[in-house]
């Protein structure tokens with residue numbers, strides 16, 4: 001697959017290049033510099049900053065490229081832009097491309113009704129270079145719960161990503177924890193999403209939908 005990478009010099013950009021080693025990097029876009037070998041990427045992968053989103057969307061339209069986007073901190077207008085792009089090309093968006101977090105998201109969505117009247121708190125712990133808080137994943141897990149949860153954000157050392165969702169009522173405590181051991185896990189998920197997007201029909205997909213396709217096989 002020929003792929004473009006937005007945020008190529010970043011922590012995730014470096015991991016993506018390792019996970020996509022069997023594929024051809026034909027375009028890079030960073031804050032200060034853009035490079036292309038002159039060919040059109042089949043898929044553009046964006047793990048950068050929301051300030052790059054309009055440019056990324058324009059690149060997808062110009063090149064007819066599918067998009068895999070992991071950048072966090074997006075607002076409602078940004079999601080509208082991505083859904084609009086999905087009318088023309090496949091778009092896979094997730095605030096977390098690990099399999100484990102997406103399974104947790106499915107569990108929370110399935111049982112949210114039973115947890116409606118429990119106290120709910122989300123604790124997310126990330127490396128001290130992370131710019132946004134709360135994490136995209138914490139927001140995504142809260143959305144799956146369909147009710148507000150108290151959020152706690154810790155920024156410490158080099159932790160790639162740790163999320164706990166804790167429920168309690170008068171009689172019981174129920175807690176879930178997901179820990180990324182290395183950020184390579186997000187890059188493998190992005191590769192799976194890119195392989196899906198390369199042949200998918202235009203549309204706006206979540207990584208959960210990509211994983212659910214596997215359950216049907």
Ligand SMILES: NC(=O)C1=CN([C@@H]2O[C@H](COP(=O)(O)OP(=O)(O)OC[C@H]3O[C@@H](n4cnc5c(N)ncnc54)[C@H](OP(=O)(O)O)[C@@H]3O)[C@@H](O)[C@H]2O)C=CC1
Pocket residue numbers: 006007008009010011012013029030031032033047048049051052069070071072073094095096097098132136183186
């Ligand atoms: N969905 C998921 O599974 C995951 C999502 N993320 C998210 O991915 C994003 C990147 O994380 P991380 O790699 O740690 O961040 P870094 O700060 O290490 O890297 C950011 C990259 O984005 C580039 N960039 C910044 N602004 C622009 C712009 N306006 N146009 C083009 N490129 C730009 C930077 O370029 P330059 O070096 O030139 O400044 C750099 O290459 C974050 O939003 C993070 O939350 C992270 C891990 C997993």
Ligand SMILES: O=C(O)C1=N[C@H](C(=O)O)C[C@H](O)C1
Pocket residue numbers: 072095096126130131134135136137138160161162
């Ligand atoms: O910035 C990070 O590093 C991460 N960001 C994502 C988020 O905000 O949820 C996903 C992951 O936890 C790592």
